[in-house]
Amino acid sequence: MRLALDRRRLISLAAGFTDRATLPVAEARQLLDGLLHSAKDARPSLQYGPTEGDPRLRRVTAGHVRDLDGRAAGSEAGYSPARVLITHGSQQLLYMVAECLADPGDIILVEDPTYLVFLAIVQSHGLRCRGIPVGPEGLDLEFLDRLLAGLQRSGELGRVKLCYLVSYFQNPTGVTTSFERKAGLLELLRHYERAAGHRIYLLEDSAYRELRFAGPDVPSALAVRGHQDRLIYSGTYSKPFATGVRVGYGFLPEPLFTAVNRVKGNHDFGTSNLLQQLLARALASGCYAAHLEVLRRRYAHKARVMTKALRTHFPAQTQWQEPAGGLYVWARLPKRLRSGAGSVLFQNALTKDVLYVPGALCYAADPRRRKPDHEMRLSFGGATEADIRTGIARLGGVVKQLVR
Amino acid sequence: MRLALDRRRLISLAAGFTDRATLPVAEARQLLDGLLHSAKDARPSLQYGPTEGDPRLRRVTAGHVRDLDGRAAGSEAGYSPARVLITHGSQQLLYMVAECLADPGDIILVEDPTYLVFLAIVQSHGLRCRGIPVGPEGLDLEFLDRLLAGLQRSGELGRVKLCYLVSYFQNPTGVTTSFERKAGLLELLRHYERAAGHRIYLLEDSAYRELRFAGPDVPSALAVRGHQDRLIYSGTYSKPFATGVRVGYGFLPEPLFTAVNRVKGNHDFGTSNLLQQLLARALASGCYAAHLEVLRRRYAHKARVMTKALRTHFPAQTQWQEPAGGLYVWARLPKRLRSGAGSVLFQNALTKDVLYVPGALCYAADPRRRKPDHEMRLSFGGATEADIRTGIARLGGVVKQLVR
Incomplete structure (x- = not known):
């Protein structure tokens, strides 16, 4: 992110920036103008509020996620506004949950690979990880079953606190x-x-849930009956609306809700009310939903631009899954190639002014296996179409040179 | 805070809310309208930015604090924008500094009494505190010298990491x-x-520095020559502008700056850009300074309303210092009275629908002394003048009844 911000010629396919052209400038201006129109309505938005969040945004959020789950939505209790905690981006929720639940040496189960900043959180708290392979349908549950049985045999099951998905x-x-x-x-x-x-x-x-541009939505784990007490659901409004407006949320069961809310009290005693009320208005007015439609079409297009460029410029052995949402293409190179930050490939790419996230950064430190080091995370979020084409062409050139 | 927000009849002299009537609604509206007027200027405010903060706000902040220190300002290097970290309220900086610097069992030196939420942070990280008495000029340095010498003799000096002032x-x-x-x-x-x-x-x-309504400003510790490497200076824009716009900042030396910035990356990878750019505009346009003048006159007035009511309604033995800034009056009752959350006084006050912060909450757990329990923190920040008068009258009635 720093490189992308500092070095103007660089084409960054690394950072998870969102699309620049579709940022809702006019929408934000109109919503804020409406919010700040009458002093009476506006004052609460400029004052402190409850640590757990603005009551209206908590209510709207509960309804929003319930609507996303639609007919699959299970018990109403799972979607109660009382379970909703508003945070300064969903990242803050991830941080606080790890902080509350785990002690140094505890084990967190993660996908293999997973979100790299979550790994940084885990590492900063002295936690250990065990990675679970991911297939086209998601986590390999048989693998996880064997893993947990093994931890039980070795007496380490008591250290397992959380599975992050x-x-x-x-x-x-x-x-x-x-x-x-x-x-x-x-x-x-x-x-x-x-x-x-x-x-x-x-x-x-569920950070990328609403950035879906193909296929049907999948109900969340909130819709699974009988498991509310072991489920934390985190979501965000930043990526689907504007990343400069950092508001995320979590649904948490008690007693965890109270514990995390206390930590939030120590972190910042509440997310900016101005941002919360802006989002409550965006959601209630339909502006959020309308903007999301624009965003989905846009990302669908940019994803196609990227995969088309990959087909054109990358060696035929490269594998990836056609994105149906989110911001990333995960490209698997031939296994003998190295893509890590110290690799010739990464350095040659930098020389050509193009940046990607080395796949190895997305793997937890797990003593049972070496980190795969032949993959790259390519983001179509922030770059323009032209930069996506140019960036992939440059990168493809570098890869092909090394394949030869 | 929760009680004050939930129970409408309650007069809260407890929470550190800021004045409602002077919240800069029109100013925020105008600044945001200007900021979001042109898509080109506006887009960065709706996008992610560097974790350490918006470059312009860091520059403006460096200049702002340098200007506050005025002629006393020492080396220019101490006020370099490169040392400025922007946070989601200054509370977040306090949290991250404690998180980075101290391990469980370490000792933090604090004023006796001190800011109660800092004590909560310290407690949540398993840190110990040693309190240093506060006189009219501030910390009792002779006491501190004896304390540190004692810790050196007992072999615990190596656990002392930070002094919070x-x-x-x-x-x-x-x-x-x-x-x-x-x-x-x-x-x-x-x-x-x-x-x-x-x-x-x-x-x-320095959270209350700019809420000064009597006497001259005092230069910050940044102006003390030769100590930049051991000094962290934290400030906030929330209280002097709008608490719903949560933006604070810190000046930090290396290598601490880098360490805290990494933790910030894990917490939320950067404070909302929209809020940062709003404040950069407020500061650069003079709107911030103009608003502050209004705020100072307002708090000066509310402080006078409170101390006048105290003189009228409280027993003559009650002691306090006439406020010259900030949001609080610290009232010392006759020592035989108890003011704690479990006391008759506190409960009687609640019955009369008035809330204060029991003084004991502001004292660290320190094995060397019992917590004083005959004081109260009274805030004139959030309540209206009428509520300050009524609240103090009710509270005075309760106190007088117990004094008899």
Whole structure:
């Protein structure tokens, strides 16, 4: 992100920036003008509020996620506004959940690969990770079952606190976990809780859910009946609306809600009310939904531009899944190629002024396997179409040179 | 805060809310309208930015604090924009500094009493505190010297990592630490560093500095020459502008700046750009300064309303210092009275629908003394003049009944 911001000629396909051209400037201006029109309505937006969030935004958020789950939505209690915590971006929720649930040396289950900043959080708290392979339907549950059974045998199951799942258009692979897989995952966690001696939580990170441009939506784990007490669902308004307006949210069960809210009190005693009320208005007015339609068409187009360029410029052995949402293409190069930050490939790419995220950065430190080092995360979010074409062409040139 | 927000009849003299009537609604509206007028200028405000903050706001902030220190400002290097980290309220900076610098069991030096949410941070990280009495000029340095010498003798000096000082119109006592005292404090910390085996940082929290309505400003510890490497200066724009716009900042030396910025990357990878650019415009346009003048007159008036009511309604033995800034009056009752959350006084006050912060909450857990329990923190920030009068009258009635 820093490189992309500092070096103007560089084409960054690395950072998860969102599309610049579609940023809702006129919408934000109109919403804020309306919000600040009457002093009476406006004052609460410029004052402190409750740590857990603006009551209206919590209510609107509960309804919003319930609507996303649609007919699949299970018990109403799972979607209660009382379970909603508003945060300064969903990243803050991930941080606080890790901070509250895990002690140094504890084990977090993650997808292999997973969201790289979550790995940084985990590392900063001295936690260990175990990676679970990801197939086209999501997590490999049989693998997870064997893993947990092994941890039980070795006496380490008591250290397992949390499973972190990026369930929609996963960062970095683009995979969406099916509803059945989520239900199976929750059952599996429940199964091992008795032996673990405590709750094993699932943290479902839905950051990319609304950036869907192909196929039907998948209900969230909130819609799985009977598991509300072990589920944390995190979502964000930043990516679907504007990343400069950092507002995320989580649905949390008690007693975790209270614990995380106390930590939030210590972090910042509440997310900016001005941002919260802006989003509450965007959601209630339909502006959010309308903007999202624009965004989806835009990302669908940019994803096509990227995959077309990949087909044109990359060696035929390169593999990727056609994105149906999110911001990323996960490109798998021939295994003998190295893509890491110290590799010739990465350095040659930088020389050609193009930046990607080395795949190895998305793998947890897991003693059971070496980190794969032949993949790249390519973002079509922030770059223009022209830059996507040029960037992929440059990168393809570098890769082809090394394949020869 | 929760009680005040939930119970409409309650008069809260507890929470550190800011004045409602002077919230800059028209100013914010105009600034945001200008900011979002042209798509070209507006887009960066709706996009992610560097974790450490918007370059313009960092530059403006560096100049702003340098201007506050005026002729006293020492080396230019101390006020470099490169040392400025923008945070989601200054609370976030306090949290991250404690998180980065201290390990469980470490010792933090604090004023006795001090800012209660800082104590919550310290407690949540398993840190210990040692309180230093506060006189009219600030910290008692002779006491601190004896304390540090004692810790050296007991072999615990190596656990001392940080001294936290609310240097202007302190929360809760209203005391401002003199410049000479700050210079002396830094010398003292330096003196013990060799024996400690590491840097002992001073965290100067200037949260109330700009809410000054009587007397001259005091230069910050940034103006003390030769101590930049052990000084963290934290400030906020929320209280002087609008608490719903949560933007704070810190000046940090390396390598701490880099460490805290990495933690910030894990917390939220950057404060909302929209809020940052709003404040950069407020500062650059003069709107911030003009608003501050209004605010100062307003708080001066509300402080007078409160102390006049105290003189009228409280027993003559009650002691307080006339506020020259900030949001609080620190009232000392006769020592035999108890003011804690479990006390008859507190409960009777609640029955009369008036809330204050029990003084004991502002004292660190320190094994060397019992927490004083006969004081109250009274805020004139959020309540209207009428509510201040009524609240103090009710509270005075409750106190007088117990004094009899």
